[in-house]
Amino acid sequence: MPKGPRADCHEWLIDEGGHLWPTRAPGLRKKIGSDLSWEYLQRYAVENLGYCLVSCQTHGCRIKFRPQIIAQPTLVAAIYWLVEQKARRLVISTLRDDWDDRIFTSNWAAVSHLSAEADAQFVARRGDFLSRRMRMDELPRFRPLADLMHFVRERKYIYDRRAFSRLIDGPLRRRALILTPNHDATRLTIQQWGTGYRTYSKTWLDLSKGLNVEDQRDFAYACKAATSYRRAWADRASILEDVDARVLDDKGTLNHVRYTRIIVPMVDINGAQLLMGASVVRPAIDAGLEGVKEP
Numbered sequence: 040m041p042k043g044p045r046a047d048c049h050e051w052l053i054d055e056g057g058h059l060w061p062t063r064a065p066g067l068r069k070k071i072g073s074d075l076s077w078e079y080l081q082r083y084a085v086e087n088l089g090y091c092l093v094s095c096q097t098h099g100c101r102i103k104f105r106p107q108i109i110a111q112p113t114l115v116a117a118i119y120w121l122v123e124q125k126a127r128r129l130v131i132s133t134l135r136d137d138w139d140d141r142i143f144t145s146n147w148a149a150v151s152h153l154s155a156e157a158d159a160q161f162v163a164r165r166g167d168f169l170s171r172r173m174r175m176d177e178l179p180r181f182r183p184l185a186d187l188m189h190f191v192r193e194r195k196y197i198y199d200r201r202a203f204s205r206l207i208d209g210p211l212r213r214r215a216l217i218l219t220p221n222h223d224a225t226r227l228t229i230q231q232w233g234t235g236y237r238t239y240s241k242t243w244l245d246l247s248k249g250l251n252v253e254d255q256r257d258f259a260y261a262c263k264a265a266t267s268y269r270r271a272w273a274d275r276a277s278i279l280e281d282v283d284a285r286v287l288d289d290k291g292t293l294n295h296v297r298y299t300r301i302i303v304p305m306v307d308i309n310g311a312q313l314l315m316g317a318s319v320v321r322p323a324i325d326a327g328l329e330g331v332k333e334p
Contacts, residue, residue, distance in 0.1 A: 050094040052084055055256045055289075057116035062092075070242070086134060087290060089256070091117045099128030102149075106133055106156050108287060111258035118153050122146065167285040168263035173299075175279055183210035183319050184301045188277070191303055191315075198305045198313060200231070207233065207317070214298075215317040218252055224272045227252040227265060230313065238296065240289040257287040268314050271302040278302045281324050297324040 050062045060067040063077055071088070073080055084090035089108040094101050102117055121129070129149040131141045133156070143149040178185045187206050194202060198217065207215045213235035218227040232239070232247045239247075243256065252268070255261040263284070271278045283297050300318035307313055 049096060050092070051120075052081065053091040053093060053113050053116045053120070055089060055110040055113055056254060057112035059093075059116065059120070072242070089113060089287070093117060093120055095124065095126065099130065100124050100126040101130040101132065102153070103132040103138075104134070106135065108293075110256055110287075112254070114153065114156065118150055121150055121153065168260060169283045170267065171281045173279045173281065175277060178279055178301070181299050181301075181319055184279070184299065184317060186210060187215075187317055188301065188303070191305065196303070196305045198307050198315060211235070211317050211319070214319065215315065218268060218314045218316070220269075220272050220312060220314065224269045227268055227314070238286050238288040238294050243289065256289050260284060260286040267300075267302055268316065271304055272312075272314055275304050277304070281321070282318075283324050297321055299324070 051059045052062055052067060053059055054067075054070070060070075062081055068074075068080065071080065071084060073083065075083060081092060085092050085103055086105055087108075089105065089110050091102060091104040091109060091113050093103075100121070102121065104114070104117065124146065126146075127144065129143045129146065131143065131149060131152055133139050133141075141152060143152065178188060183206070187203075187210075190203070190206060203215075207213060211233075213233035215231075215233045215235075216229070217231040219230055220227050229247045229250050229252060232244055234241075234244055239255075252265045253261045264282075267278050267280060279299070279301050281297075281299050284295075285293050286296055287293055297320070298318040299321050300316060303315045305313050305315055
């Protein structure tokens, strides 16, 4: 976790979680895992990782980011940072085909511009998560998921990590996760996240326990993916569905993911409620998403 900015620092990078890093902080280099010079590291972080560069000088402040890949928490943190500034001039630079600079003399005009970018990001990606609900009697078509559900029933919907490890580490290829909902499932806390999901970096996986399920590199994807978990919790019923989606990985690459997943409300050995999710990759699913890289 980065410490607060030093008093003598005038330039920061906002990471995918919305955390502010002084641009030459050793912890930042370690987090990104690069030995590039600081100049190139900043550029790489903004153009490839979706970070936001914010800086303040005597003549004003600047915000630089790439709208296509910036994560929602990053953009929100940039808005909060901007609100706190008292600069007479603000420059917002966005990278699409080329850099575009917009100059503002009002904080609120600049905030409105950033908010519009956030809204546009969600509109542009409305079709990036498509799902199709299936009947539970179709489950036998998907052997690893059917075997999992059979074992769930044998265990009377009580989850124990050791008991389920044979199925999760074997036929499911570690494509399984455990979430714990709060009283109204507005927060779904990650307890376990399998390493078989290839769009998630080792760094994120190592830090994932205790995070809210939306605290991912691709906030828009995470929000859509979490919807069925909340529905399963509210209905106290398992859900089987196909998913055809696009998701940004930690390198900023947009991946096409197609899978069939099951979501099962369960309890742990102490009776606490949880949700188990598991999936199998199915390249044959096609809901019309094109022009993206297969993971």
